[in-house]
Amino acid sequence: RPLFSLDALRLRGAHNRENAVAAAAVASACGVTPGAIASAVESFAGVPHRLERVATLDGADYYNDSIATTPERTLAGIRSFQEPLVLLLGGRDKHLPLEELAQEAARRCRAVILFGEAAPKLAEALRDTGARVERVETLPEAVAAARAAAHAGDVVLLSPACTSFDAYENFERRGEHFCSLVRQFVKEEQPSLP
Numbered sequence: 054r055p056l057f058s059l060d061a062l063r064l065r066g067a068h069n070r071e072n073a074v075a076a077a078a079v080a081s082a083c084g085v086t087p088g089a090i091a092s093a094v095e096s097f098a099g100v101p102h103r104l105e106r107v108a109t110l111d112g113a114d115y116y117n118d119s120i121a122t123t124p125e126r127t128l129a130g131i132r133s134f135q136e137p138l139v140l141l142l143g144g145r146d147k148h149l150p151l152e153e154l155a156q157e158a159a160r161r162c163r164a165v166i167l168f169g170e171a172a173p174k175l176a177e178a179l180r181d182t183g184a185r186v187e188r189v190e191t192l193p194e195a196v197a198a199a200r201a202a203a204h205a206g207d208v209v210l211l212s213p214a215c216t217s218f219d220a221y222e223n224f225e226r227r228g229e230h231f232c233s234l235v236r237q238f239v240k241e242e243q244p245s246l247p
Contacts, residue, residue, distance in 0.1 A: 056081055057091040063098050066133030102228040104133055107235045110242065112205025113139070115235045118212035119228030123147060124154040130212035131161055137207045138162045139199045141192075143169035144215030144227070151178035154214060159184040164202040168195040170219040192220065192227065196234045209235075 056077045059070055077090045099105060105117040118130045122144070131138060140162045151174070158165050159182035167175045167188045179186050187202070189195050199209045217227040 054087065056087050057094040061091065061095045063095070065104055066129060068129045069099075069104075069133075102225060104130060105228070105232075107232050108239045110200065110209075110235060110239050111203065113200075113203035113207040113209050115209045116211065117228045117231050118210060119217070119224045119231060121212040121214060122216050122224055124149050124151055124214045127212040127214040128154055128157055130210060131157055134161075134208050134210070137204070139164045139166065139203045139207055139209045141166045141168065141195045141199055141209070141211045141231075142175050142214050143167050143172050143192075143195065144213045144217050145169065145219040146171040146174050146215055151175065151214075155179045155182050155184070158182070163204070163207060164199070166195045166198045166202070168192055169213075169215065171215045175214075192230055193234055196231065196238070200238060 062070060062073050064073070073094055077094065080090050081087070102117055102119040107115040107117050109115070114136075118127075121127045121130050127142070131140065138161055140158055142158075142165060155178040158179065162184060164185045164187060165179060167186060168191060172188050176186060176188055187198050189198055203209050211228070211231045213227070217224050221227040221230065
């Protein structure tokens, strides 16, 4: 029996659809009614740092996926969007394979902005892919570079594929800093009231 419509799900990505279906199946097996399941699915907007929509700036949507600390998680983030992407990668390397991520980024991203300790290794992985790559040192520089590279209709995605430990105590602090940087740009763009 139907539990909810996939069209009602507010989260992006095949992985989130799969998670919602699995959670609905477990809830149904535990006796939760289809109406309650549908209501929960329709009202759930996600959690911070997991493909969290932050703001629209100059026509581009900014998303915080700071929890993506592995290449596999970043691939899931990239594959959650159809729009052209400006991808922010970086942090501290986890010594995981980067080939699939590099190929997907080259196919899907308008630009890839690299920052932090892992930037040289990420640049090497992307070197022969044809991807447009820019290297900076810090997350604030990465957000500024992403803003300069993005066009209206694009998605700017912080999905770093690395830990935050080169500059932040955890992925939450990195994600919060990203959100504050984006919101500061938005605030600066708003016209002053007379």
